[in-house]
Amino acid sequence: MNRKGNLPKIFISYFIITGLLISSIFFWEVFPTCYVEGQGLTPFKVASEYIISLILVIALHLLYTKRSFFQIRIFYLILASIILTIFAEISFTAHVSIYDFSKMLGLYFKLISFLLLYKAFISIGLKEPYSLLFKKLKESEEEYRTIVEGQTEFITKFLPDGTHTFVNDAMCKFFGITKEDILGKKIFEMDIGATIPNEDMGMIDKHFAKFSPANQINTIAHRFVFPDGNEKWVEWTDRAIFDKKGNILEFQSIGRDITDRKMMREEITLLHNAIEQTPIIVKIIDKDGKIEYVNPQYVEVTGYDPSEALGKKPRLFETGFLPKGRFEELWDSICSGKSWKGEFQNRKKDGTMYWELASISPVRNSIGEITHFIKVSEDITYKKLAEKEIQEKEEALRGILSAAPIGINLFQNRTMIWCNHHMTKITGYSEQELIGRNTKFLYASEEEYKRLGELYKEKVDGHINSETQWITKDRRVIDVSILLNPLNPYDLSKGYITIVSDITNAKRSQRQLDENLEYFAHLVDHIRNPLTILSGFVQVETGNEKLKERLLRQIDRIEELIKQLDQGWMDTEDTRKFMKRYM
Amino acid sequence: MLQSINNRSSFTKAIHDNIDAICLVLAVVLLYPLATNYFLVFHSSVEIFSMVIAAGIFIIARNTKDYQDNDFFILIGVGYLFIGIIDGLHTLGYEGMGVFQMQGHNLANQLWIAARYLQAITLLISPFF
Numbered sequence: 001m002n003r004k005g006n007l008p009k010i011f012i013s014y015f016i017i018t019g020l021l022i023s024s025i026f027f028w029e030v031f032p033t034c035y036v037e038g039q040g041l042t043p044f045k046v047a048s049e050y051i052i053s054l055i056l057v058i059a060l061h062l063l064y065t066k067r068s069f070f071q072i073r074i075f076y077l078i079l080a081s082i083i084l085t086i087f088a089e090i091s092f093t094a095h096v097s098i099y100d101f102s103k104m105l106g107l108y109f110k111l112i113s114f115l116l117l118y119k120a121f122i123s124i125g126l127k128e129p130y131s132l133l134f135k136k137l138k139e140s141e142e143e144y145r146t147i148v149e150g151q152t153e154f155i156t157k158f159l160p161d162g163t164h165t166f167v168n169d170a171m172c173k174f175f176g177i178t179k180e181d182i183l184g185k186k187i188f189e190m191d192i193g194a195t196i197p198n199e200d201m202g203m204i205d206k207h208f209a210k211f212s213p214a215n216q217i218n219t220i221a222h223r224f225v226f227p228d229g230n231e232k233w234v235e236w237t238d239r240a241i242f243d244k245k246g247n248i249l250e251f252q253s254i255g256r257d258i259t260d261r262k263m264m265r266e267e268i269t270l271l272h273n274a275i276e277q278t279p280i281i282v283k284i285i286d287k288d289g290k291i292e293y294v295n296p297q298y299v300e301v302t303g304y305d306p307s308e309a310l311g312k313k314p315r316l317f318e319t320g321f322l323p324k325g326r327f328e329e330l331w332d333s334i335c336s337g338k339s340w341k342g343e344f345q346n347r348k349k350d351g352t353m354y355w356e357l358a359s360i361s362p363v364r365n366s367i368g369e370i371t372h373f374i375k376v377s378e379d380i381t382y383k384k385l386a387e388k389e390i391q392e393k394e395e396a397l398r399g400i401l402s403a404a405p406i407g408i409n410l411f412q413n414r415t416m417i418w419c420n421h422h423m424t425k426i427t428g429y430s431e432q433e434l435i436g437r438n439t440k441f442l443y444a445s446e447e448e449y450k451r452l453g454e455l456y457k458e459k460v461d462g463h464i465n466s467e468t469q470w471i472t473k474d475r476r477v478i479d480v481s482i483l484l485n486p487l488n489p490y491d492l493s494k495g496y497i498t499i500v501s502d503i504t505n506a507k508r509s510q511r512q513l514d515e516n517l518e519y520f521a522h523l524v525d526h527i528r529n530p531l532t533i534l535s536g537f538v539q540v541e542t543g544n545e546k547l548k549e550r551l552l553r554q555i556d557r558i559e560e561l562i563k564q565l566d567q568g569w570m571d572t573e574d575t576r577k578f579m580k581r582y583m
Numbered sequence: 584m585l586q587s588i589n590n591r592s593s594f595t596k597a598i599h600d601n602i603d604a605i606c607l608v609l610a611v612v613l614l615y616p617l618a619t620n621y622f623l624v625f626h627s628s629v630e631i632f633s634m635v636i637a638a639g640i641f642i643i644a645r646n647t648k649d650y651q652d653n654d655f656f657i658l659i660g661v662g663y664l665f666i667g668i669i670d671g672l673h674t675l676g677y678e679g680m681g682v683f684q685m686q687g688h689n690l691a692n693q694l695w696i697a698a699r700y701l702q703a704i705t706l707l708i709s710p711f712f
Contacts, residue, residue: 005648005654006654006657006712007645007648007654007657007661010654010657010658010661011661014661014662014664014665014701015665017665017701018665018668018669018701021669021697021701022669022672022697025690025693025694025697026683031693031697032693033689033693034688034689034692034693034695034696035687035688035689035692036689037687037688037689041692044696045692045696048696048699048700049696049699051703052696052699052700052702052703055703055704055706055707056703056706056707058707059703059706059707059709059710062707062710062711063706063709063710065710066710069653069655082706085702089699092695104618104619104622104625107618107625107626107629108611108614108629110629110633111610111629111632111633112607114632114633114636114637115603115607115636117636117640117663118636118639118640119603121639121640121643121644121656121659121660244596244600245600
């Protein structure tokens, strides 16, 4: 069935053959006799009918082998037509009289056989031209086949009893099977490896029960469990094809693997739940400024219901009492794609104020356009109140410390970061001059500066007391006592609190006392010599025993006094040494 | 009311669906008195009818040849056209028609057999076109 364009040749051939046949009958009279008057049909005629029948049977067989070339309905009509032609021939072999029943039957058969041909060629050819137009049909079929086979979607056809009549590659690939595993098998009886969970079966039954001529397309999503335990979701869109009487002829079904979509949906649900549960206010605003979503925390904090909030255009992202400059900064930031963070006060539905710590960030779609803004904020009113309280307390404390008649400083890395008022009295420098400077300038010598620096290196807790000399602004050298106390004994980098007292006067008094004592000792020491000499003189030079005795008694008394003084000195000396050693 | 409309429409639908079979039965029934009483008229009618169909097949085949990727329909069309022509002569040459000078049943039978051979051969070779 591949020759084409031979119409003139065929026509001429038939013209000649027909011409020869007619000529052989009418003019040459060579055509075998078929009927002899009085005797009836000749053996040639009867044999011819059988031969013709035989030829037709062979034609029938040949056509049957080529049935795939035909549209099936046309093929059956041609087949029936040929069979009736055979019946007609056989009827004509039987008749003996011209007018008998079998001849009439034969004519009926002929009539019907031609009617069937009419049906096949004229009716179908004109009403459904595509059935006749093999080429177009084949081309479009090929086109559709490419589309159907090239699809990533699963395409299948099955009869109402579930027997599959078509399946495409994508579906075979999905289940990891061949077409033979599916074709001709019923839906629930085929071995495709994967199974449908029992829970989904009821849903599928309901799905197929839904079809009617008024409802030809239905969609269902269900699971397949693969032997390795994997679960996949497939969504089917089934179309039922009905005949004119409303009976289902077949189902055409398109399926797709929606596992990823399902998973994503579940993930979205999860994240959505998280947002609903969070104690943070979440608000989604579209690019026109309309509120698209608020979470329950928003409702709780502000008092506005979602119905009141959704679709509304909050003024300036509901940033409340945000200064204009800060708002411009916010706008610039989010428009350039960055998120913005800030604190501001806002008003609730009932009019009370609350503090918000908010972060506003833009959301971009896949092509980089800003589609939404997300505002995430926290009600920090309590934090703000606590902060204020702490600040107040700190100020009170600072006031007390400032007023204390003793120098109090905060050091970090040997730099003064805070000092009280009394420090300015001690050093003569103003607070501005003191704070932020390395304290080296205060020390009388570099050695002392270093010594003080080394002091706290080993000790871990408690405080250290030390004395050193400082130079005041007016270049006086003063003695100071320093009490060193680290803020955190385990992390000295946090700094120290030092308590400084000016001990210059105390020192001076001490020194004077020492000097006096030494002078006194010196004096005492010097009294002894003249006293010894005096004693010698009295014993040698004085004859008057009575006077001598009286004088010596007086000298002894003086000596006794000096001894007492010496004793007293020794005590003082001990004290002095002790003091020298430990202070 | 609605019920009856429904019934009527389903009835006409049934007629419409089976129109071919109904026509066939009507044709057989109506032709039957002709076949028994006026055989010549019956015969002529059947033959003319087949000739018309044969000509129709040729016309369809002839005019759709450009859209077909083989000559199957062309062969059937041309074949049946000439079968129809011979059948026409057969009808005219039938005993009792009195068109041709030749008398008796032989001529009609010869033309019949010739047409049938032509038809059988046409169908036999058709799968090869």
